[in-house]
Amino acid sequence: MSGAAGSDATVIPVGSAYEVVVGHGVSDRVRDLLAPGVEQVLLVHPEGFATYAAAVADALASSGIAVHPAAVPDNESAKDVAVAARLWALMGERAFTRTDAVVAVGGGTVTDLAGFVAATWLRGVPVVQVPTTLLAMVDAAVGGKTGINTAEGKNLVGSFHEPAGVLCDLDVLATLPAPDLVAGLAEVVKAGFIVDPRILELVEADPAGATRWDGPHTRELVERAIRVKADVVAADLKESWLREILNYGHTFGHAVEQVESYRRRHGEAVAIGMVFAAELALRSGHLSEEVVRRHRDVLASVGLPTSYAGAAWEDLLTVMRRDKKARGARLRFVVLEDVGRPVRLEAPEDAWLTEAFTALTTS
Known part of the structure; x- marks a missing residue:
């Protein structure tokens, strides 16, 4: 895996379950994190972020995988049961089986939503997380927590569903507005206070x-x-x-x-x-x-x-x-x-x- 990720990549294991790949220019390695035999992928990405999502889609398509893009809101409104239902419907229309997968390209709301959809479709299909914000890289995309919000609270509906892998391309952080990068630092600082x-x-x-x-x-x-x-x-x-x-x-x-x-x-x-x-x-x-x-x-x-x-x-x-x-x-x-x-x-x-x-x- 370390070699497949490229010489610039750092591979961080999450126990024996999966790996987080961190590096510059590693977005085209997403196929390496999927098991052999995946025939189609639901590519969940935020609205307005189609260019980077298209690059990930091209990397998947070049290996023979059928890619079905699905744009969702780029905020907490994405984590809604109606949005999840729309994605379930698309997977049903495309006859997704347990050997197919979900790939999430986006911030924490997208990785939470896509992980939840993957966890609940056929009681669990693989998901690869490709976080595009600092906050998602260091927190939301790692750990297997998935969820959606309700009127009564945040993340009250969800499940634990570990990803097949996480791919953190540091180059994409260049696209972040400064306030979003600063906001992501809160989770970094938190890690410092609790452990490091x-x-x-x-x-x-x-x-x-x-x-x-x-x-x-x-x-x-x-x-x-x-x-x-x-x-x-x-x-x-x-x-x-x-x-x-x-x-x-x-x-x-x-x-x-x-x-x-x-x-x-x-x-x-x-x-x-x-x-x-x-x-x-x-x-x-x-x-x-x-x-x-x-x-x-x-x-x-x-x-x-x-x-x-x-x-x-x-x-x-x-x-x-x-x-x-x-x-x-x-x-x-x-x-x-x-x-x-x-x-x-x-x-x-x-x-x-x-x-x-x-x-x-x-x-």
Whole structure:
């Protein structure tokens, strides 16, 4: 596999299940990640991103695979049961069997949706993820979580369905608007706080470089973040506990996204959520003020938000009580005891929650 991916490629195994290929100019290697015998592929891509999707389609077609492109919205509205049903219908019309596959080319909403469609068609067909955003490369496309949204919350309907492989072509990051690249850094920084402090050191040493697709440490940051996720999901695919650490900042962040009708970028919401989690950990006696300040400093240095002036606390709390990690009436958060030392905080006191929110909104 390493040779097939090209000399520039780094191959990161996710246990023994599949591999993540990272490199420059590797998009034409998508066929290498599909098993022999695939006759047709549903190529799911965002609207307005047809050029890059066409290059992937050409690479597949050149090996004799019939490609059926399917454009979907380039935002959270793609993760809707009506969109999934449209893709199921197309697969039915084309008589997709279990030896056929889905290929997702796009950001996190596309990889989540396409993975869910693959997981549910005939109870599971192969999917190859070709993420085109920083956030999708280091988070959404790796790990086998798939899902769609409902009116009641984000990703409440979904399944675990590991991909056949993930292909991260770093050159495509050049097409990202700067705010989207910065938003993706939230998931990179998260990986630094929960597992790999070297990520934080690289960002702190050159924040401006971290915000460039061709920055001096961009590839290392991407690969380190992917390795964090790969190691965690290989040890705990279905989130019995260890995988929950990947949700650091997400309980509050997902609530922000929902109450704001997904108008805010996911990474921005996660950055806010990490500051909230740090403030909560401070009040529960888990975390020092120094590490709370480090959260704010690192995130702010790359242009991510560290305060919040959006929805009311009561609205956010209502959404968080529907979070997947909640158990009955008990809220659960991932918090830190120190950098690289995540723990679970169950049923935090109401005073800690409101004080953390106040600190977030008044800073």
